[in-house]
Amino acid sequence: xxxxxxxxxxxxxxxxxxxxxxxxxxxxxxxxxxxxxxxxxxxxxxxxxxxxxxxxxxxxxxxxxxxxxxxxxxxxxxxxxxxxxxxxxxxxxxxxxxxxxxxxxxxxxxxxxxxxxxxxxxxxxxxxxxxxxxxxxxxxxxxxxxxxxxxxxxxxxxxxxxxxxxxxxxxxxxxxxxxxxxxxxxxxxxxxxxxxxxxxxxxxxxxxxxxxxxxxxx
Amino acid sequence: xxxxxxxxxxxxxxxxxxxxxxxxxxxxxxxxxxxxxxxxxxxxxxxxxxxxxxxxxxxxxxxxxxxxxxxxxxxxxxxxxxxxxxxxxxxxxxxxxxxxxxxxxxxxxxxxxxxxxxxx
Ligand SMILES: Nc1nc2c(ncn2[C@@H]2O[C@H](COP(=O)(O)OP(=O)(O)OP(=O)(O)O)[C@@H](O)[C@H]2O)c(=O)[nH]1
Ligand SMILES: [Mg+2]
Ligand SMILES: [Zn+2]
Numbered sequence: 001x002x003x004x005x006x007x008x009x010x011x012x013x014x015x016x017x018x019x020x021x022x023x024x025x026x027x028x029x030x031x032x033x034x035x036x037x038x039x040x041x042x043x044x045x046x047x048x049x050x051x052x053x054x055x056x057x058x059x060x061x062x063x064x065x066x067x068x069x070x071x072x073x074x075x076x077x078x079x080x081x082x083x084x085x086x087x088x089x090x091x092x093x094x095x096x097x098x099x100x101x102x103x104x105x106x107x108x109x110x111x112x113x114x115x116x117x118x119x120x121x122x123x124x125x126x127x128x129x130x131x132x133x134x135x136x137x138x139x140x141x142x143x144x145x146x147x148x149x150x151x152x153x154x155x156x157x158x159x160x161x162x163x164x165x166x167x168x169x170x171x172x173x174x175x176x177x178x179x180x181x182x183x184x185x186x187x188x189x190x191x192x193x194x195x196x197x198x199x200x201x202x203x204x205x206x207x208x209x210x211x212x213x214x215x216x217x218x
Numbered sequence: 219x220x221x222x223x224x225x226x227x228x229x230x231x232x233x234x235x236x237x238x239x240x241x242x243x244x245x246x247x248x249x250x251x252x253x254x255x256x257x258x259x260x261x262x263x264x265x266x267x268x269x270x271x272x273x274x275x276x277x278x279x280x281x282x283x284x285x286x287x288x289x290x291x292x293x294x295x296x297x298x299x300x301x302x303x304x305x306x307x308x309x310x311x312x313x314x315x316x317x318x319x320x321x322x323x324x325x326x327x328x329x330x331x332x333x334x335x336x337x338x
Contacts, residue, residue, distance in 0.1 A: 001245070004328045006235050010227045010249070011323060093220055124220035127256045127323070152303040153256040186303045188313035 014128055017096035021103065021131025025114065031213040032114045034130050036154060037138035038147075039120030042164040044072045045197040046138065047115055051079035053207045060113040063102045065094040067119055082107050093124035096131060113210060122151040126158075134159035141165045142172050145179035148186055155186045160193065162206070167196040224257060224323070225265035231325055232275065241274040246329035252285045252322035259284060287320030 009015065025032050035043045047062060054060065062083040064072045073085035084102040086094060099116060108114075116132060118125040126135075137158040139147055142165055148155045155161070161183050169176060176194070183190055193209075195202030232247055251257050259282045270276050287300040293312035300320065306313050 002330050002332055004235060004330065006231070006325055006327060008231055008235075008325050009323065010224055010231065010325060012231075013227070091220075091223070093223075095223075123256060127220065149303065153254055156254060156303075186305060188305060 011127065011129075014096045017100055018129035018131040021096055021100055022133075024103065025131060025133075028108060028111075030108065030111055030114050031210075032116065032130075032132045033160075034116045034118060034125070034132035034135045035138060036118045036122070036125045036135055036158065037120060037140075038122040038143060041120070041138045041140040041143065042197055043117045043120070043138050044075055046162065046164060046195065047076055047117065048079060049197045049200065049203055050207060050210070051076070051081055053203050054113075054210070055079075058112055058211060059110045060115065061106055061108065061111045063099060063106070063114065063116045065098070065117060065119045067091070072117060082111070088119060092119055092121045093128055094118050094130060095128055099130045112213070122147070122154050126154040126156075136160040136162060138162045138164050139179070139183075141168050141174040141176070141179075144173070145175050145182060148179070148183040152186050155183050155190065158187070158190065160191045162202075163192065163194045165196060165198075166194050166201060167198045221257060221261040222265045222269070224262060225269055228266060228280075228325060229269060229273070229275065232278070232328060236328060236330070240330055242277070243330040243332075244275050244278040244328055245331050246281050247278055248281045248283065248326040248329070250283045250285055250322045250324045250326055252320040253287045254320040255323045257323060283326070285319050285322045288318040289315045289320075290318055292316055 037043050051060065060081055062076050062081055064083060064085045065088060066072055067088050067090060070085035073083045076083045084105045086098050086102050116130055135158040137154050163179060180192060193202050193206050195206060232244065236244055251259055263280050266280050270278055289300050290297045291307035291310060291312050292314040294307060294310040296307055296309040298308055305315055
């Protein structure tokens with residue numbers, strides 16, 4: 001037997017492309033958040049509500065990732081926000097090269113904030129750097145307070161946690177404190193926002209945080 | 219769930235690293251998979267053996283080394299293994315930790331059969 005030693009990261013190609021994306025964003029001062037969650041936690045709803053709240057104060061753009069359809073892009077486009085839809089045709093996560101392709105089709109003039117809505121999946125997107133400044137994991141109260149323990153790497157790799165659908169707490173078995181403790185046990189540095197797209201709770205705080213673009217606090 | 223994509227990445231890197239006339243000789247591919255890499259070794263193994271069937275690498279096997287999650291406390295310097303995803307120092311309860319290992323997803327080396335071995 002002869003041996004070739006290589007010591008290479010399996011995801012090196014993705015990481016290099018992600019780094020290239022990151023440089024592009026940094027040069028233009030664009031703050032980029034990668035939104036991850038299980039299907040239906042409310043990522044698109046949060047974007048819609050955020051654009052209502054930010055209207056006139058901050059120019060944003062969106063890259064949507066879905067397995068099929070451009071339904072989410074259509075929802076977001078109603079708010080006058082430049083948006084490009086990536087359809088992965090089965091792939092369960094976005095990769096940096098897909099984001100790079102989407103970037104070519106986006107007009108970044110005046111854009112300060114870019115949201116990348118990842119494919120609804122609480123496992124795979126955790127492994128892929130897209131060039132974002134931070135991953136934001138969205139967990140809705142209807143999913144249960146044990147989810148951080150069941151999907152730890154997503155919580156470990158995220159800098160922010162949005163607990164969404166807090167309006168539904170009276171109807172579901174979700175202990176908010178237990179949820180937060182479970183998440184913080186995995187990642188004590190997580191910054192947590194408690195929100196509801198129905199009542200608007202938490203959106204002023206979230207949008208203030210967005211306006212500060214305070215990466216250093218992450 | 220994305221083990222298939224990872225297996226394809228591994229195949230690509232191996233094909234780039236081994237001269238084309240030697241790909242048939244590849245027997246082992248040593249990879250390191252951290253406990254927190256989000257990769258399930260059995261599933262990766264399964265996906266890899268599925269995609270090499272139609273390639274010159276069909277005699278290659280993955281040798282997966284699992285790397286445990288190790289951490290060092292930045293407050294008291296205690297080194298310890300993370301269990302059950304609790305990122306708190308068991309000595310001083312600090313949560314200010316440095317991750318030493320556990321996120322790896324790397325190809326370490328590739329083993330090739332020599333010409334002599336080929337006949338066997
Ligand atoms: N009660 C309640 N419903 C919500 C809230 N946020 C979102 N929803 C509902 O949850 C459902 C899913 O919301 P989406 O915004 O499509 O979720 P998503 O994460 O973008 O879904 P995918 O992109 O398919 O993964 C919709 O019916 C929303 O109206 C909330 O805060 N409270
Ligand atoms: Mg959506
Ligand atoms: Zn300590």
